Amino acid sequence: MRKSLTLHLGLIALLFALQFIAPAYHHGNLARIMVMASFAMGYNIMFGYTGLLSLGHAMFFAVGMYGMGLSATQLGLSIGPAFGVGILSALICSLIVGLLALRTIGVAFMIVTLMFSQTIFLTILYFGGITRGDEGFVIKQSTRQIFGLDLSDATTRYFAALLLFSLVLLGILWLVKSPTGRVLIAIRENEERAKMLGYDVWRHKLAAVVMSGTVSGAAGAAYGVLFGYVGASFSQVPYSIFPLLWVLLGGAGTVIGPFVGTLFMFYLIDLSSTVTDAYMLVVGVILVLLTMFARNGLMGIVRERWAKWLP
Amino acid sequence: MEFGPHLMLAMLEGLVQASVLTLTALGLSLVFGVMRVVNVAHGEFYMLGAVLAWWITSLLGGSALIEFTAALILAPLLVGLLAGLADWLILRRVDYDPERTIVATIGLLYIIQQVTLMTYGPDARPVAPPFNTRLALPWFEFGENGFALYWPWGLSTTSYKLFVILAAILTLIGVWLLMAKTKIGLILRATQLDSETAQAFGIPVERIYALVFGMGAALAALGAVLVVPIQQAHYLMGADPLLLSFIVVIIGGLGSLRGTVVAAILIGMSDGIISVFFTPTLAKMLATLLVAMVLVYRPQGLFGAKPA
Numbered sequence: 001m002r003k004s005l006t007l008h009l010g011l012i013a014l015l016f017a018l019q020f021i022a023p024a025y026h027h028g029n030l031a032r033i034m035v036m037a038s039f040a041m042g043y044n045i046m047f048g049y050t051g052l053l054s055l056g057h058a059m060f061f062a063v064g065m066y067g068m069g070l071s072a073t074q075l076g077l078s079i080g081p082a083f084g085v086g087i088l089s090a091l092i093c094s095l096i097v098g099l100l101a102l103r104t105i106g107v108a109f110m111i112v113t114l115m116f117s118q119t120i121f122l123t124i125l126y127f128g129g130i131t132r133g134d135e136g137f138v139i140k141q142s143t144r145q146i147f148g149l150d151l152s153d154a155t156t157r158y159f160a161a162l163l164l165f166s167l168v169l170l171g172i173l174w175l176v177k178s179p180t181g182r183v184l185i186a187i188r189e190n191e192e193r194a195k196m197l198g199y200d201v202w203r204h205k206l207a208a209v210v211m212s213g214t215v216s217g218a219a220g221a222a223y224g225v226l227f228g229y230v231g232a233s234f235s236q237v238p239y240s241i242f243p244l245l246w247v248l249l250g251g252a253g254t255v256i257g258p259f260v261g262t263l264f265m266f267y268l269i270d271l272s273s274t275v276t277d278a279y280m281l282v283v284g285v286i287l288v289l290l291t292m293f294a295r296n297g298l299m300g301i302v303r304e305r306w307a308k309w310l311p
Numbered sequence: 312m313e314f315g316p317h318l319m320l321a322m323l324e325g326l327v328q329a330s331v332l333t334l335t336a337l338g339l340s341l342v343f344g345v346m347r348v349v350n351v352a353h354g355e356f357y358m359l360g361a362v363l364a365w366w367i368t369s370l371l372g373g374s375a376l377i378e379f380t381a382a383l384i385l386a387p388l389l390v391g392l393l394a395g396l397a398d399w400l401i402l403r404r405v406d407y408d409p410e411r412t413i414v415a416t417i418g419l420l421y422i423i424q425q426v427t428l429m430t431y432g433p434d435a436r437p438v439a440p441p442f443n444t445r446l447a448l449p450w451f452e453f454g455e456n457g458f459a460l461y462w463p464w465g466l467s468t469t470s471y472k473l474f475v476i477l478a479a480i481l482t483l484i485g486v487w488l489l490m491a492k493t494k495i496g497l498i499l500r501a502t503q504l505d506s507e508t509a510q511a512f513g514i515p516v517e518r519i520y521a522l523v524f525g526m527g528a529a530l531a532a533l534g535a536v537l538v539v540p541i542q543q544a545h546y547l548m549g550a551d552p553l554l555l556s557f558i559v560v561i562i563g564g565l566g567s568l569r570g571t572v573v574a575a576i577l578i579g580m581s582d583g584i585i586s587v588f589f590t591p592t593l594a595k596m597l598a599t600l601l602v603a604m605v606l607v608y609r610p611q612g613l614f615g616a617k618p619a
Contacts, residue, residue, distance in 0.1 A: 290414070
């Protein structure tokens, strides 16, 4: 327990220190990576810990983002309450999706989540009058203020991203050590057995979907707040694939894995985009290689070889 | 145009759509039925068929008819070989595990799509139809002189569109004969029913899987070659057929070939008709939601038998 606490608090401390020394370009990247890693960690609750593969997490990200964005621009809420509306929308959305989608299992579950996500994307396009469709809309700098802090300022943005990241990281660390988290892992390992031991499997799965969707929605809302843009592209298929990729690469079912995967992938795409426009090719190749040769991802390998205690 | 002729036109367009969709969805259904895996890269094999058709027709000189016939035979063959190879190199190595196969085929999707973008480029390119005679169609009315036929302006189709429908029907019959009447069909059905027992009886299951995966992709490519003189070849054209094929395969019942054909005609037709009269976004939105609900409440599909 002490080892893992040291590791995760150490990571947060390291990121805190980087704020002061990282060059401006990487400083901006890191803020983005921390928000996206929160998205991936949310995804990991379902995929890594409960064994539910969703192909539609873009919908939670987008619902959080639009819940925040629309309530700020259309209803004129200030950014704090708007952020709350974003999280609440994601919570309601994940509850509905969970209630419906969990009636299916396996391949059907994946396709149902994909379809729901596609429905959300088309809904955003259909109400283009309010959502501005593909084009999206900008959240003005004057609205992105909280407690007298300007969230569009690079330093404040970094700390806000770090705050979200730390909360999610420690929250998930706590979750996987808690009895509920243990039951989720038991469901992943052997659902029938968990059922036989008297656990309410369905209720735990639903809880996992709601937690996962809400965290992803919070990341979406935060992305909109910190980077000032809300757009339909965030609800499209690639944004459902990215968290899967990040989690697989970093190591599914590890607390720190999603961050490692996001960091790696971000810089890999960054590097490859200097060579070619077709950067999604890198995504494809890595996905294939991962499924073939490294099922457990980077942190999974670390756990197997060196650190059995890694949560 | 009046409502009657307009509806007739919409139905004809819908039938062409349905023909292509039937072939594409049949490929997906075949792969799912026999191998029990979902091929997310299916839409990209479709796209590859269209792009290869453009390539073949532009490389070959000669009349449009010869060029197109060459594309019709070569493009599905090449795509089928490529898919078989992908199966042998990738899917076989992940033991056809359903989840890992989905992730691997998502990877394959981006690889095919992006390599096409890098080589073929972002442009949409047309392929000349081998023949394209405009056929005016009659409509009837009950006027003062009783029943009469007339030719309303705009109500027409082309010989090529009729050929697409015919080609789809012939392919369907071909697939049915293959599955029902030949030895290879028998082996495929045996593998579908119980792959372990089939293996015990000396059927080389892995090679059968590669064959089926290749056949599935070839069917998608064939659909794309047929459609490319009507639409154009573009590196992103695989997304819609993939989604529609998913819808068809789900509505028809996962793995049921007969259900797939019925559902493809139903959905292709209604998609064609609805997008003529309503906005396509709303139509797609409702269709997607409806299908998700079918999966949730009737996972065996509308036509599939209830699992025992």
